[in-house]
């Protein structure tokens with residue numbers, strides 16, 4: 140568990156993180172979202188003791204990071220641009236890390252196998268692809284078998300196979316009861332990975348809720364239907380107190396009603412349906428809706444010189 144209590148960080152006049160209070164729970168993948176400059180990396184750095192809060196507090200399983208006896212046994216992190224000694228083999232890199240953190244040597248081949256780098260264990264990371272480097276970073280994070288894992292933009296630059304692998308790994312770790320905290324700008328990927336979301340904007344907490352609730356709360360959901368008799372359908376809906384909106388492709392969109400009810404209404408009046416589909420906005424739409432005011436760096440237009 141990671142607990143943030145009025146966590147605040149100022150750089151001069153910039154308030155990067157502003158009284159952030161929330162708890163990252165074990166057993167689920169928690170996504171960490173926010174527009175550029177929202178304060179995600181600063182928050183993650185403070186969680187890892189890499190940056191000092193100006194005010195407030197962050198605790199890892201009840202302790203401050205710098206008071207943890209063996210930090211790698213409590214929290215493992217994959218941050219962007221992970222520093223790896225280019226001349227040391229993957230095996231040696233992990234061995235040095237294990238030895239300096241009191242982790243048994245047998246964990247080294249274990250984590251190399253877990254991340255699929257067993258066959259290149261004796262190769263130097265300077266010849267690694269981006270995906271292999273990312274896997275080595277994850278191996279380092281998993282080395283101490285920590286209960287908490289943190290991934291900052293883990294799928295950046297990865298191919299679909301690598302993205303699929305990381306997604307499943309994070310879900311697996313959460314299913315093992317671990318706390319998994321991940322930031323990403325890729326909304327479609329986040330929607331497939333995270334069950335819970337913490338969203339910030341300009342350093343402040345905007346949402347701390349389940350993925351399902353987040354999308355429901357921040358977007359319009361409606362039912363789309365198509366019938367060869369739209370006029371009669373409109374009358375039936377109007378009598379039932381519903382106001383459909385016609386779309387350009389001849390369908391009707393109806394708010395504030397379950398698709399079951401619409402199907403029943405159509406059946407009661409002998410109306411043929413060619414489509415009856417509940418529609419929910421994507422995480423991306425919900426995110427844009429919620430963070431519209433908190434976006435710091437807007438693109439203005441798409442034309443030349445914009």
Ligand SMILES: Nc1ncnc2c1ncn2[C@@H]1O[C@H](COP(=O)(O)OP(=O)(O)OP(=O)(O)O)[C@@H](O)[C@H]1O
Nearest residue numbers: 150153154155173174175176177178179180181182
């Ligand atoms: N070392 C620093 N010195 C001064 N300002 C900083 C420093 N680090 C971050 N900031 C500022 O703090 C704010 C939050 O930055 P941060 O990198 O935490 O945001 P982010 O959500 O991770 O952004 P992105 O999505 O672009 O990575 C920004 O306004 C940034 O310019």
